[in-house]
Amino acid sequence: xAQALRVALAGLGTVGGGVIRVLDENRELIARxxxxxxxxxxxxxxxxxxxxxxxxxxxxxxxDTAALAEADADVVVELIGGAxxxxxxxxxxxxxxxxxxxxxxxxxxxxxxxxxxxxxxxxGAALKFEAAVAGGIPVIKGLRExxxxxxxxxxxxxxxxxCNFILSKMEAEGRDFADVLAEAQALGYAEADxxxxxxxxxxxxxxxxxxxxxxxxAPAFAQVAASGIRHLLAADIAEAAALGYRVRLVGVAExxxxxxxxxxxxxxxxxxxxxxxxxxxxNAVVAxxxxxxxxxxxxxxxxEGPTASAVVADLIDIAxxxxxxxxxxxxxxxxxxxxxxxxxxxxxxxxxxxxxxRVGVLAEIAAAMRDAxxxxxxxxxxxxxxxxxxxxAIVTHEGPERCVAAALERLRGSQSLHGEPxxxxxxx
Ligand SMILES: NC(=O)C1=CN([C@@H]2O[C@H](COP(=O)(O)OP(=O)(O)OC[C@H]3O[C@@H](n4cnc5c(N)ncnc54)[C@H](O)[C@@H]3O)[C@@H](O)[C@H]2O)C=CC1
Ligand SMILES: N[C@@H](CC=O)C(=O)O
Ligand code: NA
Numbered sequence: 001x002a003q004a005l006r007v008a009l010a011g012l013g014t015v016g017g018g019v020i021r022v023l024d025e026n027r028e029l030i031a032r033x034x035x036x037x038x039x040x041x042x043x044x045x046x047x048x049x050x051x052x053x054x055x056x057x058x059x060x061x062x063x064d065t066a067a068l069a070e071a072d073a074d075v076v077v078e079l080i081g082g083a084x085x086x087x088x089x090x091x092x093x094x095x096x097x098x099x100x101x102x103x104x105x106x107x108x109x110x111x112x113x114x115x116x117x118x119x120x121x122x123x124g125a126a127l128k129f130e131a132a133v134a135g136g137i138p139v140i141k142g143l144r145e146x147x148x149x150x151x152x153x154x155x156x157x158x159x160x161x162x163c164n165f166i167l168s169k170m171e172a173e174g175r176d177f178a179d180v181l182a183e184a185q186a187l188g189y190a191e192a193d194x195x196x197x198x199x200x201x202x203x204x205x206x207x208x209x210x211x212x213x214x215x216x217x218a219p220a221f222a223q224v225a226a227s228g229i230r231h232l233l234a235a236d237i238a239e240a241a242a243l244g245y246r247v248r249l250v251g252v253a254e255x256x257x258x259x260x261x262x263x264x265x266x267x268x269x270x271x272x273x274x275x276x277x278x279x280x281x282x283n284a285v286v287a288x289x290x291x292x293x294x295x296x297x298x299x300x301x302x303x304e305g306p307t308a309s310a311v312v313a314d315l316i317d318i319a320x321x322x323x324x325x326x327x328x329x330x331x332x333x334x335x336x337x338x339x340x341x342x343x344x345x346x347x348x349x350x351x352x353x354x355x356x357x358r359v360g361v362l363a364e365i366a367a368a369m370r371d372a373x374x375x376x377x378x379x380x381x382x383x384x385x386x387x388x389x390x391x392x393a394i395v396t397h398e399g400p401e402r403c404v405a406a407a408l409e410r411l412r413g414s415q416s417l418h419g420e421p422x423x424x425x426x427x428x
Contacts, residue, residue: 002036005319008062008071008099010090011079012045012052014188015104015131018308019077020054030312034319038312042071045080069093075100075126075318077311081192083107095119095127100323102314104131104307107196110205110221113212118331126323128314133206134159134283136306137299138313143213143287144328150289152214156252159206159264161281161302162189162197163229163249168279171237171246177229189281189302200228200249200264207251211262213328214287215255216335223339224251226264231422236352239380239393240268243350246276250427259338261345267427268350274298275427343402348377348426351396351404353411354389354418361416365392372407374399389418395426 009016023030023038031037042060044067062068066089068076076094078101080087087108094101096119103109109116109132120127130140134157143155158164162184169180181198184190189197196202204226212219229249240247245268253262269276274296278284283301288294300306317323327334355361362381369376375397382391396404408421 001031004037004039005034005075005315006039006041006073007075007077007315008042008068008073009040009077009079010044010065010068011081012043012056013079014304015307015311016045016079017052017054018304019079019311022305022308022312024054030316034316036319038315038319041073042068044068066090066093069097069099073099075102075315077315078103078105079311081105081107083111088112091116092119095123095125098123098125100126100128100318102128102311102318104129104311106132106202106205106209110208110219113209113219113327114331114334117326120326121331126318127326128317128323129209129326130314131307131310133209134285134297134299135161135301135303136309137283137285137297137301138310139210139285139297140213142295142297143210147287147289147292147295148328150291153288153290154252154254155210155214155285155287156250157285158248158275158278158283159203159251159285159301160197160200160249161283161300162191162194163203164278164283164301165189165281166198167229167237167247167249170234171241174234177232184281187281188304198228198230200226203249203251203264207253207262207264210251210285211253211260212334214253215260215337216328216333217260217337218334220260220262220337220339223260223337224262224264225342227266229266231420232266233422235382235391236393236422236424239352239382240350242380243268243378243395244271245269245426246271247424248275248278250275255337256340258344259340261340261342263342266424268424269427273427343400343405345401346398347401348398348428349396349401349404350424350426351394351408352422353392354385355392356416356418357384357388357390358416362392364414364416365394365411368407368410369394369396372410373403374407387418
C-alpha cells in the first residue's frame, strides 16, 4: 500500500478527540477507501495533561500549536476554533508551507475564507472544510460538486444544532431556555462562546460559506443580517403551534437583480414544511438548482461523531488526491456581491408584543399597523406574564417588510409596550 497520509492535529476537544476515534475505529476501512493509511503523527492543544479518553502517547506532542504548520506531516487539521488568533496563524503558516489544511472552523472561513483559499491555490495545497457547515452532512460537497452544473436560486436551512436542539426541547417538553442550553453544551454541540449559537452568529458564518458556494461570490459574512432565539418565549412557541407553525432558526441566502440577500432569523415554519420536522441537533439545507430542482440535505449538524466523520472524509479526499479550488471556483473568480436590502422583500410576519393590561393598547397597536400599511390577518391576546404584562400576537397578511419595520418604529417608545417586540418571518 502507498505511503501513509501524515496528519498534524491541532485541537483535541469534542471534534479533535472524535477524529482520533474515527481514524482508530475505522482504520482498515479508511485505508482501503483512501488507497493508503491515514495516520496522526503530531498533536497540539492547550492542556497536555487532560484526560481525553484516547491514548495520545503514540503521537508527538507540540507545545507551540502554530509550529504544527512545519511538523513533518502532509496535512494540518485545525480544530481549535476562533476566527482569528492561533487557528488563523496556523492555517496561514501551513498553507504557505504547502501543507494541506482541513478545518471545521466556520468563523475563520467566514472572515478569512477568500484569503486562505487564495493562499491554498498559490501553494497547490488543499483547503477543505466539510465539517464547518452542517457538521456531518456532506453539504459542501453537495453544492461544490454535486450541484456544480446548476444556477442556484436560493439556499436556506437550519444551520445551528444548538438552537434547533433548544427549540425542539422547549417545544416538546415546555422546558426553559437556559436549562436546555446547558444540556446542549454538555452534549458538545455549543460553541466555546454559546452566544455565537443563540444569537445567530454561528448560523450566519455557515450561511456566508453556503452562499459563496451557491452563488460564486466571496464569503460576505458582514452582509448577513443575523438575530437569534435569545428573546423567544415559551409563549411564542405555543402561539406558533396554535397557528399551525413551528419556530426554527433559519438562514436564507438568495441572489436576485438587487444583489445578494443573506439573513439568519427565527422563522415560523408551517407544519407541512420539511424544516418543521427537523428536531434536535439535526440540520437541514435546501438548495434550489435550475436543472436539478430542489435538493434537501439533512442529518446531524453538530456533535463529536458526525463532525469528525466530515473531517475524516476531507482527509480521505486529500489522500486520494481529489481536491481543487476550495470554493466553487478559483478564488480570483469569486465576485463581490452587493448586499440586497430587506425592505422590498414581501412576506408575512409574526409580531408579538408584551403590553400593559389597560384599555386602548390594542387600538394603539392596530393604528400603528394601519398607518404603516400593514394588514392584520389574525390577532391573539393572551393571559398575563409574571410581571402582569399581556401578550399580543399578530400575524400579518403578505406585504413589504419595510411596512412592518415602519409600524414597529411608530410604536417605539410607547408607554404601552413592555420590552422589545418579537418579529419573526413566516416560511410557508
Ligand atoms: N462541536 C461541534 O459540534 C462542532 C464544532 N465545530 C468547530 O470545530 C472546532 C472545534 O470545536 P470543538 O471540538 O467543539 O471545541 P472544543 O472546545 O471542544 O475543543 C477545542 C480544542 O482546541 C484547543 N485549543 C483552544 N484554544 C487553543 C489555543 N489557543 N492553542 C492551542 N489549542 C487550543 C483546546 O485545548 C481543545 O482541545 C471549532 O471551530 C468549532 O466551531 C464545527 C462543527 C461542529
Ligand atoms: N455550535 C454549532 C456546532 C456545529 O457547527 C452548532 O450548534 O451547530
Ligand atoms: Na458538512
